[in-house]
Amino acid sequence: MDVGGTNTDLVLECAKGVFYHKVPTTLKNQSIGVVEGVRGICSLAGIKPSEVDVIVHGTTTATNITIEHKGSETGMLTTRGFRDILHIGRHKRPYNFSLHFTVPWQDQPLVKRRNRIAISERILPPSGEVETALNEQEVRDAIKLFKKRGINSIVVGFMFAFLNDAHERRAKEIILEEMPDAYVTLSSEVANVMREYERFSTAAMNCYVGPKTAFYLRDLESKLREAGVTSKLRIMQSNGGVSTVESCAARPIRILMSGPAGGVIGGASEGVMAGVSNVITVDIGGTSADISTIPDGRVKIMNPRDTYVSGHPVLTPMIDLVTIGAGGGSVAFIDEAGAFNVGPRSAGSEPGPACYGRGGVEPTVTDAQVVLGRLDPDLVLGGDLKLDPELSWKAIEEKIANPLGMSVKEAALGIIKIINNNMALAIRSNSLARGIDPREFSILPFGGAGPLHGVALAEAISAKDIIVPVAPGITAAVGLLKTDLQYDHTEAAIVELNASGDDELARINEAARRLHARVVAELDDDGIPRDQQRVEMVAECRYRGQGFELRAKMPDGPVTHANKSVIVDSFHDQHQVDYGYSYRDQEVELITLRAIGRAAVERLHVPKVRETDGSSIDRALMFVRTTTFDDGSTLETPRYDRTKLYAGDKVNGPAILVQHDSTTLVPPGYVAETLDYGNTRVRRAGIA
Structure with a gap:
């Protein structure tokens, strides 16, 4: 289960298959919505909450405390x-x-x-x-x-x-x-x-953040017990691994990026299922967009010098991602100077976009999608969430269109273009600005709003295609079931490696021994058998006088005069990769040893979908409605039930693919092909 600013997403795997569910986030106490969601998805699958073996939770509790300054x-x-x-x-x-x-x-x-x-x-x-x-x-x-x-x-x-x-x-x-x-x-x-x-x-x-986070985690555990759930509760960490409630309650800094981390792991696994190694994940929810670049299928860990949370440095491993205030609930407004802005402020789930009918009067990105005909008011969340298009029209007309002297549709298109450009700039900062060519990458948009923006973002950064996950609105929750237990421990070991003698090497090996024992003890406490534990030692090194370190490989077994060059050479190689140069003749300093303890857990298995039998995709056709696209054209656009498309089916744009947790926009000139697991590749028509 993944708690976002607007919705709480759940995925359940059981003997009957894989089930997905969404409920509104209860902002005053997230655990209430989580428990309701657990009961709901268990009911959907026809099982009792007591039958659940393990729950993995991604939370924004610690993050929100820092953002709102309520520690x-x-x-x-x-x-x-x-x-x-x-x-x-x-x-x-x-x-x-x-x-x-x-x-x-x-x-x-x-x-x-x-x-x-x-x-x-x-x-x-x-x-x-x-x-x-x-x-x-x-x-x-x-x-x-x-x-x-x-x-x-x-x-x-x-x-x-x-x-x-x-x-x-x-x-x-x-x-x-x-x-x-x-x-x-x-x-x-x-x-x-x-x-x-x-x-x-x-x-x-x-x-x-500790006392409030610890209270939330223990309160959630207690409420789940009251609801009949007796299984283990695991918490997603910022480093992409999961841990126990007790560990995260004692060290909540480990879960400051818990929610976004699940999305990146889920996005990476979706790339594997689609046979794509280079992906840029864009998780667009109701409040924010989380962006991460994954080259060669490797999820990157942020350099310690960049690990800031709300302006404060936090030395804990975090997945490399960029977060901006851009989502379905992002509010469009005209500032005091008369400029047209969208975000970062969000309407959230309470009161939410104007079309929710919960008292919101400010226009949002979701309202713009409704006005443009891209979101069908009677189909959102399978019809569970009824939208009022008249409220969307009124909010955009009064707050944007009339003050700027434009039509409501022009104003709605403006909202979409501004939010897309904001996200494109963030994607470039996480890719192009770091020497990564987006033309070699696929955009992987998810979150409830992601697939509506996928093609526009791919065009903005010249990505090669778009991969839409099986359950876009639930992908962050899926990622929680595709990761391992993981613990990190560090110890200072400041040694000049090239000039090191027996005493210095003995100090390194003694520190490594202590760290190894520490992570093994934590895995033992989790009941992980020794033969399933994996411990990796990492050396964090720098050139003498540098301000920050890079990770380098440690040799197998104790460090000796014969194998210490493994650390030195690995550091030079990593410096070359990160910065484009290295100084092979310079002294390398070991600053910190890090032990990473892991234990594999059972992964979510997504079944393949039925292969196409050559029949017409009309089997998935729902109805046709007018839709306005980014070029301003308004076209009759068919809606297809995405769950009724088979592997190999191709849908030519303009089209909209509808499912319970998200909506995929396929503009004119594009084609959407269903892949083996029910995921979808969207690319320009005529491109193989």
Whole structure:
């Protein structure tokens, strides 16, 4: 189940087949909508909730807390003299050439300055020796102050704790003695790496979102139990793997990009089913569009220097994607200067687009699709969601068309063109700007609104074709059932590899041993047999003096003088791939070791659809209505029930393919071919 800003999507695989379901997201408490959805899809499949073996959940709870700045009041203990690290940051300007901008880490701090308390203690590099012992009385005094202020979420960030975490661990013991119910995060637990600002920010973010996220996850687990679901509950992480409720409640920074990650995994698997290795996924829901480029079928992990959430650096592995405010609920408006804008503000599901009839009066992208005849008011969600086209027409006419002196259809086309251009720019930033040629890629649009925009986006970036998933509106939920359990742990191991001696290599191997034991312990706690566990060691390296690291391969077994060149050569190769050059004669520094523990889980199996028997596609024809396309032409356009098309069937545009969870637009001059699994390839007519 995947919770979005507008809808909650569910997919169920059981002995009777694969079932898909959609329910409105309950924004005040997402778990209510989730439980309703679980009951609904089980009823649809004719099974009892108690028969479900495992549930995988993608959530935006932690993300929304950061976006809306509704995190917990947090207290911080830090080394004396370094109280303002979180305020100073890296002296980076969010916008280099703007005189009017906000600095997120100063204007919306994760920990207010009055709640950052300095403690006498000091650990020195490079060995981690203690220069000043921890003043335990100062820690106790600080906790008394936090209790007086009603703060029970506390982050501990001491200088050089990644070299020696003894002071942080002792501080945590004292905190729990004084305040047993406190939510405590140590910087050495969540980001055991160098760079104090990023480490402190990561730990502070964990405490900021932690209490509310932990409450949501445990509340959801409790509500599912009350509904009769006794199965394991797994949570999607930002790195593309799933984890347990307890693990994610303790480290919610792991699920800051939980929802979008499921979409990327689902999109990648859809590319495999279509026999396409190069895909650009575009997940367009009601509120946002999440875009990711997948070359050669490999889901990319973002470089740590780019992992920002709401303007704050967070050192946790995240799938490489771009998110913009563009979706079916994006509001069209005219600003104070008279410019025509669409998004990023969204009408969401409450009140939703004007056509929902729930009190919304502002025109949205969905309203534009209705006015242009691309969304049939009586067919959305299989007729479960009735739309009022008159309300769409009125909203666009009053808010856009009349003020700009244009017809309602011209205004609706303008809304679509603006939102498509916004998304095309984001796609280019994630592909072309990184040296990737979109002409070699297929656009894979999904989400409830995705297939309506697929062809226009492909034209805008010159993609070779469009692949529409089997269940576009549910693809992010499908991705949750196509991923593995995964845990990441890091440890600092700063070594100049070329000049390293026996002592340095022994230090690397000892750190690798500890990390290996840590991830194995987590997989053991999940009940994963040892023969099903896979642990990968990664070396994060840089050229001496560089600001950030790249991932390099580790040799099999212990690092020795004979095989340390495996790490060095791998780093040079990765630098060449990422930046187009490398310095083979320069010193390479190992900065961080990372252990990634994985365990394969049973994957969703999507059955193939029936092959075409040569019969007419009229078997899928529903009716014909007028539809307006991007070139302004209004044509009689047939609607086809997509579920009645067989593998090999071809539908010539103009046409609209209708299904319960989404609608696919096939403009004139394009042809849509149904593929083996019921997915669809859309391309220009006459192109093989």
